[in-house]
Amino acid sequence: MPFDDQTDADDSALLARYARGDAAAARALTARLVPRVHTQAFRMLGDATEAEDVAQDAMMRLWRVAPEWRSGEARVTTWLYRVVANLCTDRLRKRPRGNVALDTVAEPPDPTPSVEARLQSNARASALRDALAALPERQRIAVMMRHFDGAANPEIADRLGVSTKAVESLTARGKKALAAALKGQASALGYKDERHDT
């Protein structure tokens, strides 16, 4: 039996069906949501094992909340996005800063990048994760939706339930805060900061 054979039902309707004891809805939601949740967690944490733990934890919270879920109040994906972002932030704040070892990062599918390139890539990801974890929640989520999911401002506004203007402000302030947190690290991370490096 395929994992998701309910392709025409939206997430909220599937969750309502799960709350009424429909096992097929559980399979469809798992197939649909776990890859998204896992990708988001991996981008934030950079560790495959931790990302899987967060994905399982977030989905467990969804199963628990299903009977009380009120469709129309929030999108399932937006709710999950926030849960994952907060779970990852909690983990990042407990981690010693900036020490992601090479072997904790998943092997990329392409084996050609050199060790130096992988170290550089890991250093960038680690620095960005630390800086993202320090952002206020809404700024962090807006920046992640914009850059990690490629969502346009109107879509982010719709998902967060705020105006497009507010999203512009959130992403601008978020990136300003990131720049401040990463100040002086541009060269070390292989970038040229026009303002600080000249």
Added chain:
Amino acid sequence: MTHDRNTDADAWVDALLDDVASAPVPKPSQDLMARVLADATAKLPPPGGRAEVASLWHEFVAGIGGWFGVGGVLAAGFTGLVIGLGAIDPSDVDTLFSLGFFENYDSQSGLSTFGWDLEEERL
């Protein structure tokens, strides 16, 4: 996705975000999918949805035999209160003394109880 890097003073932060976003992400393992589905099955509500959870008050009422039980408890409590209040005559403020506690109290025996009087005689 595109960014207007020419007008953004922190263009390198945009580049960093894009580079991290474009890094490869492993697919979720089949083990994870199985674990999540096992959790979903374990938490799956019964067909038709979860039965309404009875409140503590309803459980208490049911536990003492329903509303007849509640009536019995209230009647017994009220009766006890009436009997208790009726045992004391409100016109007699010395009710406690009339119970006889002080009739058997001997002040002399109280003073000699621990042999203090013998010690005083020796002095």
